Amino acid sequence: MTAISDRDQLSYIAAQAADARVNVELETEGMTLNIGPQHPATHGTLRIVAKLDGEQVIAADPIMGYMHRGYEKLAEVRTYPQVTTLINRIDWVGSFANEVPFVLAAEKLMEVEAPPRAAWIRTILFEMSRIANISLFLGDMGLQVGAVTPAFFAFRDREHVLNQIEAATGGRFHPNFDRIGGLKDDLPAGWITETKRAMKKMRNFCDEIEGLLQGNEIFEARCRGIGVIPADVGLSYGLSGANIRASGVDWDTRRDNPCGLVHNELDWKVWTHPDGDSFARFWVRLQEVRESTKMVDQLCDGLPSGPVMAKVPRIIKVPAGEAYVETENPLGVMGYYVVSKGDLTPYRVKIRSASFNNISITPWLLKGVYVPDIVTILGSLYFILGDIDR
Amino acid sequence: MSSTETPTEDEVVAEPDEAREALLASIQTELGDAVVGTHLVPGDDLWVRVTRDAWVAAGEYLHTGLGFQYFSFLSAIDWKPSPFGRDMDAQVDVSLAASADPQGETADTDPADADDGMEQGVAGGETRFQVFARVNDIVNGLGVTLKADLPDEDLVIDSWVPVYAGANWHEREAWEMYGISFNGHPGLRHIYLPSDFEGNPLRKDYPLLSRRMKPWPGIVDVEQMPGDDDPADAAETTEAAE
Numbered sequence: 354m355t356a357i358s359d360r361d362q363l364s365y366i367a368a369q370a371a372d373a374r375v376n377v378e379l380e381t382e383g384m385t386l387n388i389g390p391q392h393p394a395t396h397g398t399l400r401i402v403a404k405l406d407g408e409q410v411i412a413a414d415p416i417m418g419y420m421h422r423g424y425e426k427l428a429e430v431r432t433y434p435q436v437t438t439l440i441n442r443i444d445w446v447g448s449f450a451n452e453v454p455f456v457l458a459a460e461k462l463m464e465v466e467a468p469p470r471a472a473w474i475r476t477i478l479f480e481m482s483r484i485a486n487i488s489l490f491l492g493d494m495g496l497q498v499g500a501v502t503p504a505f506f507a508f509r510d511r512e513h514v515l516n517q518i519e520a521a522t523g524g525r526f527h528p529n530f531d532r533i534g535g536l537k538d539d540l541p542a543g544w545i546t547e548t549k550r551a552m553k554k555m556r557n558f559c560d561e562i563e564g565l566l567q568g569n570e571i572f573e574a575r576c577r578g579i580g581v582i583p584a585d586v587g588l589s590y591g592l593s594g595a596n597i598r599a600s601g602v603d604w605d606t607r608r609d610n611p612c613g614l615v616h617n618e619l620d621w622k623v624w625t626h627p628d629g630d631s632f633a634r635f636w637v638r639l640q641e642v643r644e645s646t647k648m649v650d651q652l653c654d655g656l657p658s659g660p661v662m663a664k665v666p667r668i669i670k671v672p673a674g675e676a677y678v679e680t681e682n683p684l685g686v687m688g689y690y691v692v693s694k695g696d697l698t699p700y701r702v703k704i705r706s707a708s709f710n711n712i713s714i715t716p717w718l719l720k721g722v723y724v725p726d727i728v729t730i731l732g733s734l735y736f737i738l739g740d741i742d743r
Numbered sequence: 744m745s746s747t748e749t750p751t752e753d754e755v756v757a758e759p760d761e762a763r764e765a766l767l768a769s770i771q772t773e774l775g776d777a778v779v780g781t782h783l784v785p786g787d788d789l790w791v792r793v794t795r796d797a798w799v800a801a802g803e804y805l806h807t808g809l810g811f812q813y814f815s816f817l818s819a820i821d822w823k824p825s826p827f828g829r830d831m832d833a834q835v836d837v838s839l840a841a842s843a844d845p846q847g848e849t850a851d852t853d854p855a856d857a858d859d860g861m862e863q864g865v866a867g868g869e870t871r872f873q874v875f876a877r878v879n880d881i882v883n884g885l886g887v888t889l890k891a892d893l894p895d896e897d898l899v900i901d902s903w904v905p906v907y908a909g910a911n912w913h914e915r916e917a918w919e920m921y922g923i924s925f926n927g928h929p930g931l932r933h934i935y936l937p938s939d940f941e942g943n944p945l946r947k948d949y950p951l952l953s954r955r956m957k958p959w960p961g962i963v964d965v966e967q968m969p970g971d972d973d974p975a976d977a978a979e980t981t982e983a984a985e
Contacts, residue, residue: 417934417935418933418934418935418936418937421935421936423944425920425945426944426945426949426951427951429825430951461787585812586908588812588813588814588881589806589812589814589907589908589909590814590907590908590909591813591814591815591816591907591909602881604813604881609881609884610884673864674864674865675790675864675865676788677788677877677886677888679815686815688815688816688877690816690818690875690877690888692820692864694862701820701821703816703818703820705815705816705877709912710814710815710816710909713909713911713912714909717908742935
């Protein structure tokens with residue numbers, strides 16, 4: 354028995370060696386693998402053309418634009434209040450957070466300040482859209498490595514947050530609730546209690562995801578040490594949000610440059626991870642959801658009373674000037690560079706969306722990885738195509 | 744709440760002001776005459792306009808000399824107002840009115856005359872196209888917006904890719920949307936638009952076709968406020984505001 358298996362083994366090795374020789378002699382040509390445009394890992398339609406050498410990627414070229422809607426051009430022919438309707442659709446999973454920096458930029462140019470209550474409610478909804486957004490990521494991250502259960506958990510539990518966003522704003526995905534100078538409306542009665550209950554459920558969800566994925570042998574094997582981004586490379590590509598914090602950079606706009614939102618009055622922590630790999634990005638986001646639920650709880654407790662809308666003219670004309678405001682959105686730093694010439698419409702709006710920068714590292718990052726890792730790396734970078742294509 | 748917010752805001756206004764002034768001074772000493780315009784909003788933001796030749800030098804100095812390692816974005820702006828008129832302020836769509844009455848307003852909308860209306864934003868400018876980019880010093884929480892003028896006849900500037908790798912895609916976008924070339928860019932290809940697309944959509948003289956086909960409905964669609972009785976009021980307010 355042993356003799357046969359030994360012989361088998363020997364012939365196997367011989368065959369392998371022969372194959373290797375043939376490969377060297379023939380120099381097999383590289384293969385081009387087209388991934389996408391439709392792929393569950395992409396949240397939209399991103400196409401990646403990967404040149405392969407065997408199982409290894411030697412060059413990857415992301416091709417986007419399948420969802421380009423030209424918001425920068427469209428914003429130039431819309432009045433300031435109308436622009437929020439467009440920019441809701443940039444990152445459609447965390448829509449409310451998209452409105453905030455633009456409205457803050459317009460307020461900065463108009464020298465209007467939202468009343469405290471409006472700023473607090475804005476921060477609540479801002480954090481809730483982060484929870485809704487990232488909980489989808491947590492589920493999807495399991496899906497990328499073949500675990501379907503976390504995705505169902507995510508879609509189930511995300512509803513708790515979306516229901517609350519809907520109760521307050523009237524829209525599950527596109528609230529369009531932010532106004533220059535405050536908010537459209539106050540919170541409905543009983544909303545605070547329900548929200549705190551939802552936050553508790555989301556903390557349970559985080560525990561569940563942690564129990565399902567963290568420590569799971571397959572998940573760890575597919576994510577640990579895969580797609581490592583050193584901090585300096587990440588910075589020069591303009592990575593932001595959890596992607597850069599997972600590379601050990603302790604930088605969060607919410608803490609370091611709070612503009613109009615009230616994160617500085619809360620007790621919370623910026624989580625970082627030294628590894629910079631796919632797992633670190635997953636882990637940092639998981640902690641961020643937990644942190645956000647705690648923030649929402651504190652915000653609900655400390656909500657000041659008062660009006661939710663400052664005095665602003667009915668026809669909004671923004672004085673001439675330029676302003677750049679960025680906030681820490683679910684996907685990373687999102688900023689609007691607004692140029693006004695004193696008209697009803699912005700003269701130019703440059704939308705600095707997080708995913709565009711986050712995904713611009715992929716040609717560098719995917720070089721040398723194995724084909725199955727493309728999916729986990731893209732999944733862990735977490736982008737929404739609307740946030741790339743704008 | 745408002746009482747607790749006011750002092751913290753004053754602090755923010757007072758404190759980083761010195762940091763920004765020091766930053767501006769060091770940029771000016773390093774680059775000398777290449778700095779042609781600056782704009783500083785205390786406690787808020789800093790704009791520096793440099794010459795086209797000093798564009799990469801400015802980037803390199805900020806990146807390696809001053810620790811502005813974080814690349815935020817790079818883009819361009821077209822300062823020449825749209826030859827199609829200011830749709831939003833007009834009660835009627837200028838171009839439709841012009842096509843209905845060729846002798847009427849065509850003179851105002853002639854692209855050649857539009858130079859007069861060109862006024863550049865903060866930190867000044869002399870040309871129609873400006874490239875602007877923003878980088879951050881994440882340790883000290885400072886950001887700076889750099890600008891550079893590009894002459895119309897030679898829309899070329901040196902690429903930032905060797906300094907900030909992330910500039911690659913942003914430069915491709917600026918090339919496609921404004922037709923600005925970047926010297927030394929590893930591959931200026933279309934990024935959003937199909938590869939056979941002609942024109943530079945974000946230039947102000949590139950028509951937005953849907954708007955050309957159909958007048959803007961916004962003027963008559965002004966949302967009713969509770970106090971208003973009839974839509975005529977809303978129209979009056981619009982005129983009063985102008």
